[in-house]
Amino acid sequence: MPVNKRAEPEAEKKAQLMAAARQLFVQDGYESTPMGRIAKAAGVTPNTIYWYFEDKDALLLAVLDELFQENMATFLTVARKPLAEQLLWLVQTLRGFSRLISTVHARVRESKPVDQWHSQFHSIVEQLFAMQLPQEMTQAAIAAEVRIAAFTVEGLVTHVLDDDAVRLTCQQLASRWARA
Amino acid sequence: MPVNKRAEPEAEKKAQLMAAARQLFVQDGYESTPMGRIAKAAGVTPNTIYWYFEDKDALLLAVLDELFQENMATFLTVARKPLAEQLLWLVQTLRGFSRLISTVHARVRESKPVDQWHSQFHSIVEQLFAMQLPQEMTQAAIAAEVRIAAFTVEGLVTHVLDDDAVRLTCQQLASRWARA
DNA sequence: GGTGATCTTGACTGGCATTTAAGAGGCGCG
DNA sequence: CGCGCCTCTTAAATGCCAGTCAAGATCACC
Known part of the structure; x- marks a missing residue:
């Protein structure tokens, strides 16, 4: 019916x-x-x-999902560019939602659904980066580098920094993988 | 009187x-x-x-100051060890207060005093790291590396990870400066 | 032993997320 | 047509919390 x-x-x-x-x-x-x-x-x-x-949390998650889907689509635009550029794009994009990012990290502790969303988000993004790192690296090294990159991105997004600092940090971060 | x-x-x-x-x-x-x-x-x-x-915020700041002072004293114990070890010590120590770290980052946005405390904390810790990086690096590179390290530490502290992952990430992070 | 500063308290306010129960409006079935 | 039911909306109430206010209690000194 x-x-x-x-x-x-x-x-x-x-x-x-x-x-x-x-x-x-x-x-x-x-x-x-x-x-x-x-x-x-x-x-x-x-x-x-x-x-x-259901509650304010559910509304938050719905918004997060929407934002994720939208920006995932945009990501395909830059997916083939050099890693440093992808990194910079990611940081600049996320910076537009920095308050939301902080909120997610704050709420991970008290809200299981937010925690799950956050874990899944990390998995996907980290997977996307891991597959672009040099094949010669060991699995452990790749995992570590990915974490370093992910956390650096988070830091760049949530802290107050001028654009130059953001750009230089992304370059420095990526320079590691270029010569490896 | x-x-x-x-x-x-x-x-x-x-x-x-x-x-x-x-x-x-x-x-x-x-x-x-x-x-x-x-x-x-x-x-x-x-x-x-x-x-x-004055309010709950002031109480938080007092606690943060106390924690900082206590652990700054302990830091002198490891200050002369290799950077990778210092990093690991820092992460493991901060992990004991991970909720507080998350709170600080969440409140930076709404509380000027917390923001100031946070900025000062970063300044001091980053200064301490910067002075131990190879002299050959440019100022800009040092600043970038320091930010990468700081944000990685924050990420390791605030995310759920097993000890192995933490250790490997610290090693990988430090391996960058060893050969530079 | 009284006076003023220091400290403590009970009662209150206002903001907020969330719940409860009572409506309003459309839909289909007799 | 009208009656009941599902869908949606609302006003009113609940409970928690940070912070304020004004009235005590306690102490130090004269």
């Missing part, structure tokens, strides 16, 4: 709420945006959000 | 509150420990804490 033949299907309403949440999460940070503000931005009352999302 | 000739001088009471807060912050995390619980652990009412500390 088909349900939901309303003017505005569930998926659409959900997307609206996510758009409002996303904008505020990115701009003001997850912790600093009350559900009430998201609701107002979407033109509903706070409780309505709870009909579409 | 001498004040505070009470049985329990201000400094002592402050230390008690800090001890209670520290234990709970490290164990449960700053965000998950209400002032009330700290108060109960110290045998007072929540409001008493506010006589000794």
Whole structure:
């Protein structure tokens, strides 16, 4: 039996709420945006959000998934460029969501779903990098280098740094693999 | 005019509150420990804490300062060992306070005092590392390497990893400077 | 033993996520 | 057509928490 033949299907309403949440999460940070503000931005009352999302955490995860999918698509554009450039692209892209990145790291401890999302995100991104490192390296060395790269990216994203510092750090990081 | 000739001088009471807060912050995390619980652990009412500390933030900073001083003293023990060992020591030490590290990074955005503390901490630690890198490197390269090291340490501290992974990553990181 | 500074407390405020239960509106079936 | 049911929305309430306020209690010194 088909349900939901309303003017505005569930998926659409959900997307609206996510758009409002996303904008505020990115701009003001997850912790600093009350559900009430998201609701107002979407033109509903706070409780309505709870009909579409289990809780604030679920809303966060939905936004994270959306952002991930969008940027994964964009990544294909730079996937064949040199590693240093990919690194720089990644950092600059993530910098646009630095508050969200901080939030994820903060919430990993208290929210199992966020923890899982975070683990999966790391797995995918690290896999993507690992496969581009020189074949001569041992598995252990590759794993270590990947961690160094991942953590450096995170640091560059979450700390206040000027663009030069970011660029130089990416270059320095990549220079390691060029001559190996 | 001498004040505070009470049985329990201000400094002592402050230390008690800090001890209670520290234990709970490290164990449960700053965000998950209400002032009330700290108060109960110290045998007072929540409001008493506010006589000794401006707010929860100030209490956090006091604990951070204490931790920093204590561990800075211990650092002198390993200061002359090879860089890779210093790195490993640092990571293992900080891992004991990983929740606090996450909290600092999360709060940097909303609390100027925490931001300042964090900046100063980075300055000192990075300075300590920079001076041990090979003299032949350019200033820019040193700065970049230091950032890579600092961010890698942070990543190793705040992410869930087994000891082997931590050790291998430190070695790999340090191997860069050995042959330079 | 009174006076003022130092400390402690209970009661309160305001913000927030989330729950509960009561509505409003459309859909299909008799 | 109308009646009940599922879908959606809401107002009102709950409970937790950081922080404020104003009234005590305790002490140090005169």
